[in-house]
Amino acid sequence: MSYKLADDKDLEAMIGIVGKEYATNNKAITASYLSKSVMGLEAQIPDIVVRPKYIEEIRKILLYCSAEKIAVSPISAGLSGGFACPTIKPAGVMLDLGRMNRIIEVDTDNRYVVVEPGVTIGELWAYMHKNYPEWAPPVPDGAPPASTVMGDAIDRGFSLYTSSVGPQGDNFMCGEIVFPNGDIVRTGSWALPFAKPFYKYGIGPDIWSFLMGSQGTLGVMTKVAVKIYPHPKFKTVVVWGMSNPEDMQNLTLEIGKQEFGIAHNTVMVQGGNYPLVMTRWPKDKVPHDYEFYEQLGISKWWMNWECWAQTQEELDYVVNKINKMAEDFKKNRAKDPDSIKPQELHPKQIASRLKKPNKIAVPYSFWEAGFLFITFYTPWNECAHFAEMYTAAMEKYGFPPVMWIASIERCRQAICMPIICFDSTKQSDLEKVQEMNRETTEYALKQGWLNYRPDPYIHAPLTYSQAGMYWKYLRTMKKIFDPNMIMHPGRLALP
Amino acid sequence: MAKTGMERLKELEKEIYKCIHCKACRFAYSGEPSREGIGEFTGKQGTVLYEGMVDACPAGIEYGWEAFWNAGKMWIARSILSGDLEFSEEVRDVIMPCITCGQCSSQCENKIPTVDIIESLRAACVEAGIPMIEKHQLVDKLVKQLNNPYGGKAEERFKWAKDAGLGKYINNKNAKIGYYVGCTASYRQVEVAIATAKIFEQLGVDFTLIEDEVCCGSPFFRVGAVDTAQELMNKNLESFKNMEEVLFSCAGCYRTFTIDYPKWMTNGDKLPFKTMHAFEFLSNLIKEGKIKFKPNKELKGKVVTYHDPCHTGRHFAHEMEQSMIKKSKNLMMDMRKIDNMIEEWFDIPRVILRKLEEDVGIKFIEMYRIKNNSMCCGAGGGVRAGYPDFSLRTASLRCDEANAVGADILTTECPFCWRNLTDANELYNHGMQVMGLLEMISKYKLLDISNLK
Numbered sequence: 001m002s003y004k005l006a007d008d009k010d011l012e013a014m015i016g017i018v019g020k021e022y023a024t025n026n027k028a029i030t031a032s033y034l035s036k037s038v039m040g041l042e043a044q045i046p047d048i049v050v051r052p053k054y055i056e057e058i059r060k061i062l063l064y065c066s067a068e069k070i071a072v073s074p075i076s077a078g079l080s081g082g083f084a085c086p087t088i089k090p091a092g093v094m095l096d097l098g099r100m101n102r103i104i105e106v107d108t109d110n111r112y113v114v115v116e117p118g119v120t121i122g123e124l125w126a127y128m129h130k131n132y133p134e135w136a137p138p139v140p141d142g143a144p145p146a147s148t149v150m151g152d153a154i155d156r157g158f159s160l161y162t163s164s165v166g167p168q169g170d171n172f173m174c175g176e177i178v179f180p181n182g183d184i185v186r187t188g189s190w191a192l193p194f195a196k197p198f199y200k201y202g203i204g205p206d207i208w209s210f211l212m213g214s215q216g217t218l219g220v221m222t223k224v225a226v227k228i229y230p231h232p233k234f235k236t237v238v239v240w241g242m243s244n245p246e247d248m249q250n251l252t253l254e255i256g257k258q259e260f261g262i263a264h265n266t267v268m269v270q271g272g273n274y275p276l277v278m279t280r281w282p283k284d285k286v287p288h289d290y291e292f293y294e295q296l297g298i299s300k301w302w303m304n305w306e307c308w309a310q311t312q313e314e315l316d317y318v319v320n321k322i323n324k325m326a327e328d329f330k331k332n333r334a335k336d337p338d339s340i341k342p343q344e345l346h347p348k349q350i351a352s353r354l355k356k357p358n359k360i361a362v363p364y365s366f367w368e369a370g371f372l373f374i375t376f377y378t379p380w381n382e383c384a385h386f387a388e389m390y391t392a393a394m395e396k397y398g399f400p401p402v403m404w405i406a407s408i409e410r411c412r413q414a415i416c417m418p419i420i421c422f423d424s425t426k427q428s429d430l431e432k433v434q435e436m437n438r439e440t441t442e443y444a445l446k447q448g449w450l451n452y453r454p455d456p457y458i459h460a461p462l463t464y465s466q467a468g469m470y471w472k473y474l475r476t477m478k479k480i481f482d483p484n485m486i487m488h489p490g491r492l493a494l495p
Numbered sequence: 496m497a498k499t500g501m502e503r504l505k506e507l508e509k510e511i512y513k514c515i516h517c518k519a520c521r522f523a524y525s526g527e528p529s530r531e532g533i534g535e536f537t538g539k540q541g542t543v544l545y546e547g548m549v550d551a552c553p554a555g556i557e558y559g560w561e562a563f564w565n566a567g568k569m570w571i572a573r574s575i576l577s578g579d580l581e582f583s584e585e586v587r588d589v590i591m592p593c594i595t596c597g598q599c600s601s602q603c604e605n606k607i608p609t610v611d612i613i614e615s616l617r618a619a620c621v622e623a624g625i626p627m628i629e630k631h632q633l634v635d636k637l638v639k640q641l642n643n644p645y646g647g648k649a650e651e652r653f654k655w656a657k658d659a660g661l662g663k664y665i666n667n668k669n670a671k672i673g674y675y676v677g678c679t680a681s682y683r684q685v686e687v688a689i690a691t692a693k694i695f696e697q698l699g700v701d702f703t704l705i706e707d708e709v710c711c712g713s714p715f716f717r718v719g720a721v722d723t724a725q726e727l728m729n730k731n732l733e734s735f736k737n738m739e740e741v742l743f744s745c746a747g748c749y750r751t752f753t754i755d756y757p758k759w760m761t762n763g764d765k766l767p768f769k770t771m772h773a774f775e776f777l778s779n780l781i782k783e784g785k786i787k788f789k790p791n792k793e794l795k796g797k798v799v800t801y802h803d804p805c806h807t808g809r810h811f812a813h814e815m816e817q818s819m820i821k822k823s824k825n826l827m828m829d830m831r832k833i834d835n836m837i838e839e840w841f842d843i844p845r846v847i848l849r850k851l852e853e854d855v856g857i858k859f860i861e862m863y864r865i866k867n868n869s870m871c872c873g874a875g876g877g878v879r880a881g882y883p884d885f886s887l888r889t890a891s892l893r894c895d896e897a898n899a900v901g902a903d904i905l906t907t908e909c910p911f912c913w914r915n916l917t918d919a920n921e922l923y924n925h926g927m928q929v930m931g932l933l934e935m936i937s938k939y940k941l942l943d944i945s946n947l948k
Contacts, residue, residue: 028589029560031574032567035516045579051559077518096561122528126547129529145528145548146518277827285826359526363604365513424512 001485001495003071003090006047010070014050014093017060022051022099033075033094037370039084040455041430046073046087046094053099055222058178062220065093066180066484073488074216076148077101077118084151085215088456088490095220103127104223108135110198112173112225117150121357124149128228136160136231138171141268142361150224155453156212158406158415160356161229163269166409169212173197176223177211179481187211190225197225210477215453216488218481234315235308237353240326241299243339245273245384248301248405249414251329251340253380255305255322256411263410265318270406271303273391279367279402279421288400297343304353367400370424372433375417375452376444380407383414386449390418390440397436415452434458460493498759500618500721507612508576513605514569520599520609521564523551523868532863538895539923540888545863545899551870553878553889554593562589565599565609572616582623590616591628592885594878595717596805596871600813608817610810613876617719630881631718638723642709642730644880647682653704655685661692667703673738673768674702675731675752677745677910678710684910690937691744691773697942698780702742707734713751713806718877721759728756732767740769742776744933746806746909747875754814772807773933774908778846780947788854788941795856800902801848801932802862802893802916803841803869804909812837812867841866844908847932855941857904862896870896872907874915890919897927904928906935 004010006025014023024030025048034043052058065072071092075085087094101118106128115124122145124137138159140152152159156169165171174188174197188202189195200208211218242248248271256263263269274293278286287293290300305322309315323342330340345353352358364371378386383405391401402419420436422429437458441451445466451459464471471493478485478494485495504511519525525548532546543549550556555564562571568590574580593613600609621627627635634644642649653665653676664674674695680688695702709731715724731752735741743749753770780786803809816833823829845859852859864870873879873889894916897905905920905927907913917929936942 024560026562026585026589027580027583028571028586029562029567031580032560032562032570032589034570034574034579037515038517045574049560098561099559122522122525122548125528126530126532126544130532130534130544130546144517144519145525146521281826282820285820285823287825355527355529357528359517359519359604362515362517362519365515365605369509369512371515423509425508 001489002069003092003486003489004069006070006092010068011048013064014048014061017064018050018052018057022053024049033086033096035084035086037365037424038373039453041372041433042088042457043086044089044091047091049094049096051096051099055176055178055184058095058220058222059182059184061093061095062178062180062486063182066482066486069484070486071489072180072486073491074220076151077120084453085488085491090489092486097220100222106132106228107196108132108228110196111135111228112197113137113228114197114223114225115149116223117148117221119149120146121149121152122146125357134231135228137226137228138162138168139357140168141270141356141358143357144359144362145357149226150221153224153226154212154214154221158408161267162409163407164264164267164410169209171227172208173200173225173227174202175208175211175221175225177219177221179219180486181481181483183481215491217492217494218478218487230310232308232310234310234312235306235354236315236319237345237350238305238307238319238322239302239343239345241302241339241341241343242334243300243336245301245387247334247336247340248303249381249384250333251326252303252407253411254329255325256380256407258321259410262318262321265307265309265314266305266322267308268306268406269303270404271301272404273301273401274298275400275402276404276419279400279419280363281366283367299339299341299343302343306354364402364419364421367421368423370422372420372422373417374420374437374440375415376449377452378414378416378449380411380414382447382449383416385447386414386416386444389443390416393436393440394418394420397432399436454492456491456493460491464493500615500620500622500719503615504572504576504612504619507608507615510607511569511572511576511612513607514566514573515605516566516570518564518566519602519604520566521550521552521555522548522602523598523864523870524548525602533899536895536899538898539925540892540895543895545896549864551598551864551868553596553871553873553885556892557885557888558592563592568593568613568616569607569609572612575616575619582620582625584625587620587625587628590620591718592878592882593876594805594871594873594889595876597809597813598868598871601809601867606816606820608813610813614717614719618721619719621719627718627720628881631720631877634714634880635720635723638710638715638727642727643678643682644710644714645678645682647678652681652708653706655681655688656692656704659689659692661689661696664692664702665704666706667701670701670703671739672700672702673705673735673741675708675711675735675741675743675748676704677743677748679910679914680745684913686934687744687910687913687931690931690934693937694773694777694933694942695742697944698786698947705734711748711751712755713747714877714880716751716755716759717875718881725759728759732756736767738768740771742771742773744773745911746772746804747911750806750810754810772908774844774847777933778843781846781850785947787943787946788851788936789943791855791939791941794939797857797903798901799848799851799857799859799904799906800862800897800900801844801859802872802897802905802907802912803844803866804907804912805869805871805875807908808841808869809867812840815840837867844932851941860900860902862900864896872912872915874911879911879915886915887919887922890915891923891925894919894923894925894927898925902927904930904935906930906932908932
């Protein structure tokens with residue numbers, strides 16, 4: 001596909017739509033939207049950035065760009081779905097949706113909140129905490145508070161409740177989307193003009209699910225209704241340590257299979273290995289030997305169960321049951337029983353782990369200068385295999401073997417995230433990262449493991465090359481909404 | 496050889512490349528979204544929810560575009576280093592309206608020294624031949640002619656001292672303690688200079704005002720005119736070279752001498768004297784039980800709040816943190832020590848305020864954003880001179896926050912913050928009194944030195 005380079009005439013057109021305050025091709029401003037880290041190493045300075053406020057402005061921008069064949073990439077306001085999916089070649093117009101930042105409605109009976117794309121998870125959390133303390137939105141854990149609710153939804157990310165209730169995309173009831181053909185579509189029950197956003201599958205078949213994982217390649221989402229959940233006062237964190245990922249996987253699976261009463265109360269189940277702690281500090285200012293971490297009481301591998309309950313009795317029951325099951329696993333089925341032990345947490349450590357949202361995933365640049373999350377979904381009972389394969393690859397390429405793994409929907413799936421800590425000022429490091437990325441992706445695809453938020457130059461093309469029929473229909477359906485294929489071209493190996 | 500801005504920028508390359516565009520730097524309390532606050536308050540600049548994390552980057556709030564928030568500037572710096580972007584007036588106009596308050600650096604989990612980066616970026620921009628904005632050119636011209644950015648005559652620098660009966664301290668030859676007054680307190684907020692000198696006198700400090708004192712260079716380090724700044728630095732180093740200790744009443748001057756001078760001096764050179772702000776001096780005496788305050792009927796029951804100047808607050812905290820990080824062999828174990836040190840640093844003015852509460856009967860109430868998360872007054876970084884409307888709106892945002900806690904008196908410890916907050920207080924009718932902490936002590940004659948031997 002060929003696209004038109006946006007020029008001064010196009011800028012004039014954008015100014016005509018949003019006003020001169022909110023459209024620019026200022027080179028410093030456009031460069032400031034770059035991001036080459038976290039989820040991908042490629043980005044292109046957009047030709048024009050536009051900051052619309054209203055849905056009608058977005059509709060006009062998309063219609064114009066579609067007619068002119070100018071690429072458009074939307075970002076919400078923060079990291080997820082924002083700077084994690086920056087503009088790539090062929091650049092074009094970037095839509096910064098940060099001005100659309102209203103929390104529109106909270107309904108505690110039907111248990112949803114309606115937000116615009118620019119609402120950050122920290123802002124929504126503070127708003128709920130102040131005004132509806134009994135209720136909490138499904139904010140991501142680890143994604144910084146400045147990331148957006150919408151961005152995390154579209155990425156089907158990991159959040160506070162995903163270990164219990166399923167992928168983050170499932171926490172969203174209805175959405176409002178503007179497509180480049182000029183149509184504004186409301187999904188789920190919102191398809192009916194007077195309906196509340198109470199039923200995701202609405203008048204069916206479901207269009208919302210089609211947009212999940214689309215990374216801005218189909219349209220611009222302008223409003224979503226997201227579920228809220230009770231925010232009980234009784235919480236704690238249970239941690240068990242072990243020496244290997246297999247014991248971590250199998251113990252967690254046994255607990256995950258206790259779907260009612262136990263696994264449902266463990267709102268977040270996530271773990272990893274000790275380099276996950278080590279690489280949060282500068283490479284030359286922290287011990288690398290495991291002995292140091294052992295002395296601090298950190299196991300080589302561990303799993304956290306964050307438990308929420310309505311009463312102390314309920315919480316005690318859940319904690320005791322997890323501990324009892326872990327003891328039984330250690331005694332009867334563990335690969336390395338001696339290494340399996342509970343990790344006693346200081347109340348401050350518990351409070352810190354319960355804090356939501358948090359910046360826990362941010363400091364991996366501190367190790368050197370830059371990092372990359374490469375994330376895969378696997379069946380839960382294959383996550384140990386994934387961890388072993390990937391940590392070996394990281395060591396082979398000279399990177400610390402940092403691995404984070406979390407359960408989705410009570411161990412139906414695992415979200416596995418190796419964190420590649422490297423020096424992004426060095427071209428040789430960048431090349432090594434991409435070489436390893438390609439090698440591991442080829443291996444992973446042979447196992448049937450899927451990328452979460454695939455990068456445009458390695459994951460997406462390799463994945464779709466093995467799913468030709470799916471790609472064919474994806475492209476055909478995209479053509480309906482986006483006839484000139486202007487939405488974030490290249491992002492998902494779609495033109 | 497003194498360093499160029501581009502050399503500093505290159506030195507900081509690894510720090511710049513640590514930015515992952517997470518945008519935590521946009522907020523105060525970015526790591527505390529459940530922090531209990533004071534609720535919603537509608538002030539002169541609109542409604543703010545003082546709960547959890549709150550937007551706190553003045554330039555980002557004012558201009559909105561990504562480039563004006565800190566993360567955008569980190570990526571501009573990266574684009575300059577990688578050759579994707581060249582210096583131009585467009586770049587200048589985006590990097591200049593930043594107060595360099597350092598709120599962003601306080602939020603950064605990767606400990607990026609953002610203020611250093613932005614100042615180096617500005618210096619490199621000037622070196623690249625991009626003209627400074629007109630208002631900065633004007634102050635640069637003034638300081639070159641008169642050694643101060645206000646256009647004041649050199650012989651009038653210490654007129655305030657003569658008028659206040661403090662003339663004997665000018666060139667007080669035997670004194671080994673210098674009081675560096677700075678341009679703002681010398682030519683504009685003379686109340687601060689008088690109050691400080693009188694307190695020193697009352698405490699029996701044998702100090703000197705050095706007639707050859709010139710502008711510390713702070714505005715010029717901030718806006719990238721590092722040649723001018725270094726010239727001023729060298730003059731001051733020469734004038735104060737015989738001092739054992741130099742005391743300050745201006746946050747910006749104190750920061751410039753203590754943090755900037757060693758950074759821009761020839762490699763390896765150290766300051767030939769110790770530096771200390773007057774509030775540290777006073778705070779130490781309170782901790783040692785040597786001074787207390789007298790009750791005051793007029794002040795009793797008044798709600799007093801305190802604005803942490805960025806230059807004495809965060810900038811010192813960052814400097815401590817960076818220097819401890821450099822020295823540390825195991826940062827995981829040392830980080831708590833660093834945090835404690837920073838907490839102690841921010842407590843210094845609060846020792847005075849708590850003592851005032853105890854002895855005088857004021858009600859000391861903190862604003863929502865304090866210490867490392869304090870909201871800037873809007874004056875620094877060349878913004879008050881270059882972008883006065885934006886500067887005053889920012890000061891008014893801070894005054895709103897003081898109004899939100901019902902403050903009768905907003906105190907601070909920087910004449911530049913004092914000036915901007917006072918102007919915003921008047922312009923937007925915030926209805927408070929704005930006062931320097933030392934000024935309050937001096938004006939109401941609160942100092943009780945009966946325990947001082």
